[in-house]
Structure formats: C-alpha cells, structure tokens
Amino acid sequence: MARTNDDVAAVLEEYADLLAITGAEDFKIRVYQKASRSIGAYPADIADYDATALKQIPNVGESIAGKVAAYLRTGSMAKLEELRARIPAGVRALTRIPTLGPKRAMALHQSLGVDSPESLEAAIHAGALDDVPGFGPKSGENLLHGIALLRQAAERVHLGVAMPLAEDIVAALQKVHGCRRCGYAGSLRRMKDTIGDIDILATSNRPKALMSAFVALPQVTEVIVRGDKKTSVRTEQGLQVDLRVVPPAAWGAAMQYFTGAKAHNIRTREIAGHHKLKLSEYGLFDAGTDELVVSKTEEEVYRRLGLPWIPPPLREDTGEIEAALAGRLPDLVTENDVRGDLHTHTDLTDGLASLEEMAAAAAERGYAYYAVSDHGPDLFMQRMTLDKARSQRERLRELDETCPVRLLHGVELNIGPDGDVDWPADVLAEFDVCVASVHSHFDLPRDRTTRRLVRAAENPCVNVIGHPSARLIGRRPPIDADWEAVFEACARTGTALEVNAFPDRLDLAADLVRRARRQGVKFAVDSDAHAVGHLANLRYGIGAAQRGWLTADDVINTWPLDRLTAFLRKERTLTPA
C-alpha cells in the first residue's frame, strides 16, 4: 500500500521521536526528522537503493544511509529496535497529548510508570501527579483536558470547511478599530487539502482591542492561550484558530513566517544565517547589529535572501528552495488561466440546476468554453438513456448559438471493475468530451485496479479520468493502484487526469499530481459542479494543482479551444475507422 519511501520516512520519524524522549541532543533529533522528510518527498522509489545510492538524497549521510540500507535489506533497524525495547510504545503516544512533549512524557513514565494516555489519566485521578517535581495542579488539569481532546480526535477538516470559516473571521477582524491588515496564513494559505488549525495574521497598533474582539467572536467556544501578540481559541467544531498581531511594518516578514511550512521556514532561516542575517516574524535583521533590514513585504524578504518570491502552495521544503535558487520555479497555473470547466452536471442526472442555469453561470464566470457531462447509463440510479443524452445535446447545440460560452457536450462515464465504460465507441464519438470515473468496487486488488484504470486510459474515446483515486477526504481512502503504471498509460495515450476541485475530494491529490507531471501527464482541473454554487469550488482544485507544481501548460482547460479540441480528438483520428 504505502510506498517504500513513506515507510522509511515513518521509521525515521519514529526514531527521531524516541531519541527526543530519551533526551538526545536537539540537533541529532532534527537530523533524523530532516532525513525522514527528504526521503518522504524524494521522487524516486528507494526500494532497491543501497547505501551509496541513498547518500545522494539530501540530508542522508553515512550513518543514516547505512541504517536505511539495513532496514531495506532486513526489514529492521538495530538502533530503532534498541530504543523500542527501552521505551514502551505508549510513551510515544503520550507526546500526542497537547502540552505534553517528550521531556515531560519521559519524566511521567519514569516517575509514575505510565505508558499510555489512559494510564496517565488514571494516575492523575489518583492524585499521583502531586509527587512529581515540575507538575503542579494546573498541569494535571491541562493534561486531563488534553487527553479528552485527544479522545475526541479533533480531526483535520477539509478546505471547504476551513476556508469559509477563516474568511468569516478575517472579515470580522478587519472591522475592528485599529486593525490595519488582516489575512489568513498557515496551511490554509498553502492550500493543503486538510487543515489542522487556522492561522490568522493581523497588524495593528492596538493589539488588545483586536484580541478582545477575537475571543468574543460567536464561533469561539474556548480560549486556549491569550496574550497581546498571540491568542489561540477553539471553535465549536473543535478547530483551533490562532491570531497573531504584529506591528504594521512587519506584515511581510510575519506573513512569510506564519505561512510556513515549518520545514520551509527552517530553510529560509538557515539561508538568512548564511548571509549573516536573522529572520523572524518581525523582520529580517542584521545578525551582528540587530538592525532591521527588511520586513514590509514577503517579496523583499525573499529577495534579500537571494530568492524569488515563492508561491505559498510550494512552501513545503520539497525542492522549491533548490528550484528557486536555480531560477527554475514553475510558473504556476492560476484560476485566471482557466478558460473552461470540463466536468459538470445538470438536473438531467444528479445535478440541481438546469442546463440553461449552469450555462448562464459559466458565462458569468467568463469562461470561453464549458462542458456539460452528466452521468452515463451505467450509474443506474441516474436513469440516463441514449435518447436523453441525444436530446440534451440538441438543446445544448441550440443554446450554444446564443450563449457567449462555447458549450461542449460531454458525459461522465462509469469505469467498471474491468475498465469497461457505458457505451461503445461509435456512441462515444458523438460526444465532444468523455470523462470516465470510478464510482464503485473500490476494494479490488491493486493489480486489478491498475489494469482497470489503464484500460480506461487506453480507450480511444476517454479524454479525462475523473476523480482518479475516488477518495473522499476523511470518509473513504483512495483506491489502491500502481500509480506510476497509470501515469505512464495516461501520458502514452493522451488521457488527462482530473484534479477534481470538490473540497472533500481534491482528487488527484497534490503529491500524486506532482508525480504524474514528472511522467508528462496532462490534467483537467474541474469543479464536478452539481449546482451553480459549486462552480466556484474550482479555486480549491487550482490550489491542489499548484501544490502539484502544475503550470497552465499542464492543464488542458486553460488552453485555447482549438488546442483543447485537438487534444480531445486523442488517437480517434489516427485509428482507421
């Protein structure tokens, strides 16, 4: 299931955690964390690598390469096994309790013998904490609260939940007297598909007023920490929201800092160090004199570090720093580049709006072209028939004559367990665009799922594989396929992969998008709209595309219609009739 790289990354991460619990030096812990990230983000599969090959990976040196090579050979890592033998697995679980880090977790384990959140909870209730130095009454209270939160498993929420909430809070704070600027940062600004907490940044010379307004927001149910510079709250759905207030002149440095990701920031601070500078949320400073160099805009901060401005979706330390230094950052696709949507529904099947309403909404968005792609007959509950599809086409052609948007007649086919789709080639040839998606049989064995998707791609009439992994964030895992084989087939046959913009799908996911792009695959960023309001979800799909390093050239629905049409002909025109 998991790639070798992910498996090794998890092992190194665990080793780093156990080192921290045993009180190892900070820098040693960080080295294993860095190596874990580097291997996790490394594009090639390392399954067959030996120590020499492993050392080519950044942050993997002699020692780690040796450990990983042994792990790949034997399935175990001696040093890790040693630590596992010393520290019960539950102690690592203790560090997942908020306010309890490795040091204090180990202290509790040694003095009380606790080895799980449950046994800690029992020990606290028994009053055992009173005898442990460094733990007062407040600690017990906070730990119990933390254990309760852990139990609720405050899950990460998807972008479609976090973004509107963040936008509401920003709008409210902007109205507070003295607030100069306010915006969201963090993983939300990086457009991660799921969000653990929301980071809001504001500038004001009167931070107290801003903090008071913040904790009084109707969405707030609990204040976690409160200060003049930083306040954290929890909302009714258990989501943590942090507000940071900095002086107006520090906006750029603060935005850079709070957008993260943490690993990206560590790199930018290291680079600052090399330039004898010091970077914090308050600005870029001369390391010797502490004099401010720049802080007003992110562009200035990056420029002074010798870097171009790096778009937030790339800031993960997965190669963007190296690309920036080499002047090879991708020119990312934006929502403005998009000329049309290739996957949308109407009330002919499971959509809520009519063909006319959807076409009008597409025109309003300024699209040049727009495909209606209702379900084919194989999704039986949608009651589609060939007659219905053809009569929809007639209406669409008629509407097209007066519509400012060029209307395309499409279909969303169902990919059966063996890769077959609803209609034969002669029927499919009547459509302008064919999307084909998996809607059932999600648990087939990997090789069968791979064959299923490859066959769909090899169908000369299938233009786009819709929501390729069929995942539903937080509800259904992605189907298991040999994705490299699927990507190869798509690149070879001129079949695009969809980046479905529905916020609980965001499918293909960004990391797979990036891997597919390396194989030369093209993409369609589609809304899969079932209602007028869904067309605007496209922004989330663009976020995923950006996180996958896509340029406009990689995305077929940014192309002019004639180029798109040529792509959609696929090899149909090359195959003799």
Added chain:
DNA sequence: GCCGTTTTCGGCCCGACTGTTTTCAGTCG
C-alpha cells in the same frame, strides 16, 4: 549526525506563552 560563500570542525531556527519556578524549561507553531 549532517553539512560547507564560515567551516573536514563546529556549528546547527526563532519567539510567545505557560506553569512552575525565583530565573527558566518545556512546549508549540
């Protein structure tokens, strides 16, 4: 343990807040 426009040795990201401390360690982001 890794790495090199400061280096093959000596550095390793920075600041806010909390709780328990009498000046700071631990945790978090």
